[in-house]
Amino acid sequence: MNLTLKIWRQSGPDAQGELVTYPVNDVSEDMSFLEMLDVLNEDLTAKDEEPVAFDSDCREGICGMCSLMINGEAHGPEVTTTCQLHMRSFSDGETITIEPWRAQAFPLVKDLIVDRSAFDRIIQAGGYISVKTGAAVEANNLQVQKHKADRAFDTATCIGCGACVAACPNASGMLFLGAKITHLGELPQGQAERDSRVVKMINQHDAEDFGGCQNLGECSAACPKEIPLNVISQLNRDFIKAKS
Amino acid sequence: MATSTVSKPPRVRTGKQGSTIFLKTLMAVTGVIFVLYVIAHMYGNLYKLFDGHAAFNEYSEHLRTIGEPMLPRHGLLTIIEVVLGISVVLHVYSAVVLWKRAKAARPQRYAVKKSIARSFSSRWMRWGGAFLLLFVIWHLLEFTNPKINVGDGGNGAAIKHDPYMLVVHSFNVWWLTLIYVLAMIALGMHLRHGIWSAAQTLGFTSTVRARTIANIVAVVVALVVAVGFVIPPLAIAFGGIK
Numbered sequence A: 001m002n003l004t005l006k007i008w009r010q011s012g013p014d015a016q017g018e019l020v021t022y023p024v025n026d027v028s029e030d031m032s033f034l035e036m037l038d039v040l041n042e043d044l045t046a047k048d049e050e051p052v053a054f055d056s057d058c059r060e061g062i063c064g065m066c067s068l069m070i071n072g073e074a075h076g077p078e079v080t081t082t083c084q085l086h087m088r089s090f091s092d093g094e095t096i097t098i099e100p101w102r103a104q105a106f107p108l109v110k111d112l113i114v115d116r117s118a119f120d121r122i123i124q125a126g127g128y129i130s131v132k133t134g135a136a137v138e139a140n141n142l143q144v145q146k147h148k149a150d151r152a153f154d155t156a157t158c159i160g161c162g163a164c165v166a167a168c169p170n171a172s173g174m175l176f177l178g179a180k181i182t183h184l185g186e187l188p189q190g191q192a193e194r195d196s197r198v199v200k201m202i203n204q205h206d207a208e209d210f211g212g213c214q215n216l217g218e219c220s221a222a223c224p225k226e227i228p229l230n231v232i233s234q235l236n237r238d239f240i241k242a243k244s
Numbered sequence B: 001m002a003t004s005t006v007s008k009p010p011r012v013r014t015g016k017q018g019s020t021i022f023l024k025t026l027m028a029v030t031g032v033i034f035v036l037y038v039i040a041h042m043y044g045n046l047y048k049l050f051d052g053h054a055a056f057n058e059y060s061e062h063l064r065t066i067g068e069p070m071l072p073r074h075g076l077l078t079i080i081e082v083v084l085g086i087s088v089v090l091h092v093y094s095a096v097v098l099w100k101r102a103k104a105a106r107p108q109r110y111a112v113k114k115s116i117a118r119s120f121s122s123r124w125m126r127w128g129g130a131f132l133l134l135f136v137i138w139h140l141l142e143f144t145n146p147k148i149n150v151g152d153g154g155n156g157a158a159i160k161h162d163p164y165m166l167v168v169h170s171f172n173v174w175w176l177t178l179i180y181v182l183a184m185i186a187l188g189m190h191l192r193h194g195i196w197s198a199a200q201t202l203g204f205t206s207t208v209r210a211r212t213i214a215n216i217v218a219v220v221v222a223l224v225v226a227v228g229f230v231i232p233p234l235a236i237a238f239g240g241i242k
């Protein structure tokens, strides 16, 4: 298939950026979206032009490194990561607009790459449990109710990709926060720091210039891991109840 | 997790009260107060307006004497007015702060952006809310403490103290009825998203089932309130009540 790409090019954080049009031909339907960009980049390199900078790592949908706003949808039209998105989801002759995640909290580094370390700082602020090191205890010593274990597991699938922020009209990070809060809050190990965790993480979230939540649901619809909206309710409940 | 190439310095933290969720909570609690008031108000309109001139004015007078002699005349109404007044200030304050924060959170917009999940009503929360604020001010100036007289046919002073005639004369003016109908559509939409959003903000929707229920309640209450409020003005405008 033949495609027309409109890609955001910006040489550095403070440079002026713009959408640049590139034709790509002979794209296979079985390529992933990133492989299609690899082909474009080989082409650009051969022509002595600067290749398009974009993020990726595992390319198997588990690390959260890939991003991209594709035709106005985070990670494109399927519920998956961009590395797992295939060109069969597009049609021959289509024009595809590719932009970086846009949020004050995710400053642009180059082209399609943004710096998502704001998420890391939110985790550092409270998204952990403090444990004494030493020999590991027998795992089955600590009993967890099935429905709690399931919910903790489901929310632990968040890969920190930032699609929720990218899709949210307010650039809010509440779905990410809610996933982490629910994941740790459902487990016995998470109880001791439950109150302080939610307050610290939200304060860091706000300090990073993410917006507030309007409960619109765009985040959950864009999430490649289908984190449900009710984690935001859980987050709010934990916050309102928190003593610190 | 994304690794970084350039790092922002760690920020100064804000307190619990300055946080976005605190502001949302403020908006939700005051919003719930409005919802309760609005339902009571709608019920009052429907309940007596159709019973005619005397019954409506008697009801209007009754509202001013509820609680006597424990409360002074107009006592309950004053309490309600103060609570609502404070609520409006807090509700609008939070809305403005969060609106500004949202704008600052995405200084550069997308060239192409699709909305996949949000409801139609949710698009109008901010501008619709601003319209509601203007409407509320207008409404108070017109009926609560009449400063504006619409359709009084020159006998404004005479009907000022006759709530029934005040209402009936007003809604015989077509553009006034139109403003009210538009405002009630705005209110219905505000409630459609607002009630669901408040349930979520207050942490009542942590399961899929609870989320579904909150959405259904939001739609039903929004419809009942909007329809309930437009019935009296339309009945007057189309000659059902004289």
Ligand code: HEM
Binding pocket: A213, A214, A215, B024, B027, B028, B029, B030, B031, B032, B034, B035, B038, B088, B091, B092, B095, B125, B126, B128, B129, B130, B132, B133, B134, B136, B190, B191, B193, B194, B195, B197, B198, B199, B201
């Ligand atoms: C006076 C003018 C008003 C303004 C400027 C205003 C503005 C807003 C805004 C911007 C929101 C946030 C929406 C969101 O986060 O999605 C909101 C939420 C809400 N409003 Fe209003 N509104 C007004 C009046 C009312 C009235 C009259 C009612 C009820 C009858 C009401 C009930 C609610 C509720 C229940 C919410 C949900 C709170 C939440 O999102 O958690 N508002 N309002």
Ligand code: SF4
Binding pocket: A157, A158, A159, A160, A161, A162, A163, A164, A165, A175, A176, A179, A219, A222, A223, A224, A225, A226, A227
């Ligand atoms: S909640 Fe979903 S969209 Fe948001 S960071 Fe986690 S995996 Fe990505």
Ligand code: FES
Binding pocket: A055, A056, A057, A058, A059, A060, A061, A062, A063, A064, A065, A066, A081, A082, A083, A084
């Ligand atoms: S590259 Fe790891 S999830 Fe896409």
